[in-house]
Amino acid sequence: MKAFRRKIISFYRRRKRTFPWREEITPYRIVVSEIMLQQTGVERVEEKFEPFVTKLPDFESLAGAPLREIMEAWQGLGYNRRALSLKRLAQAVIERYSGELPRDRESLLALPGVGEATAGAIMAFAFNVPLAFIETNIRRVFIHHFFTGCQKVSDRQIMPLVEAALDRSNPRDWYYALMDYGSALGGTANNPNRKSSRYAKQAPFHDSDRKVRGDMIRLLLGAGSMAIDDIIDATGHGADRLVPVLCAMVRDGLVTEEAGRYRIA
DNA sequence: CTCCGGCTCT
């Protein structure tokens, strides 16, 4: 474990990455960056982050902003439900905690869009409090170093090692270092995460519901509100294809319907 | 065409 830690630290000294959310650290900036980073690569988050927090600089402005405004700032990041989660998270922080992000794992987990990985990252990066957690970069590092030649490695197997390696006096820098190292491993031809039990081949994107939903968000952001037949004309999708997807988006709270017209909620 | 990513709901 000592050699492992030395390896990570030495890599970090040479190759540490700088990001806007590492340069100026506030709980709000950490929350926004972590939600963005959940399913989006850092390159794209880097472009969107500053414009987003400039337009919506704190929990209060985010909680009060119309969803359409938040979605406009979110465009290009994908998985638009996260933008809605982020607004609901901000509302919860205002209502439950009078605008101050709570500093404990349980309260963070109770916020919309926050699971184990995000709660652990927020505790480390916003508050420098040590919790063991696993996300994709961390998973890569541990599989690469400890599970060479293994297949179907589960997070349950990895977690005790994360726990043992954790620098409890400075978890923020330790996790920066782990993630920078893991990210570098990801760039190599053989991604260690293919040896994770979570690895799965994904369905094609073309003609998926995911694509239709993305098209719909873009269309409605541009148009304001639209009747169903105009949506059918504009997208070229038939009603059979469109209506179930649109219903799901209404159910998710992304879209609302009023007098036969649909718009961003 | 294949690839990446954590949370939510079932």
Add this chain to the structure above:
DNA sequence: AGAGCCGGAG
């Protein structure tokens, strides 16, 4: 436990 959710890069 497993499926669904996005957009951009290779």
